[in-house]
Amino acid sequence: MATASASVDISAPASEVWQLIRGFGSLPDWLPYIPNSELHEGGRVRYLANPDGGVIVERLMAFDEVGRS
Incomplete structure (x- = not known):
C-alpha cells in the first residue's frame, strides 16, 4: 500500500x-481546493469533491486523538 506524509510549520x-x-x-x-466531503461507512471513508x-476517495486507517494524528 502506498503511503504519504507532509509537514508544515x-x-x-x-x-x-x-x-x-x-x-x-x-x-x-x-x-479551499476541496469544496465538499461526504462521509460513508460510519465515517471511515470520505468522498472528496x-x-x-473529480472525486477522491480516502479511507481512515488510524486516528490518535492524544498523538494528534
Missing part, C-alpha cells in the same frame, strides 16, 4: 490547529 498552538483539522469530514473547512468535478 504553523505559528499557532497545536491544540488550535488540531481542533480545526481533526474531523475526518472537515477538509472543506480549511482547504474537487473544483473540476
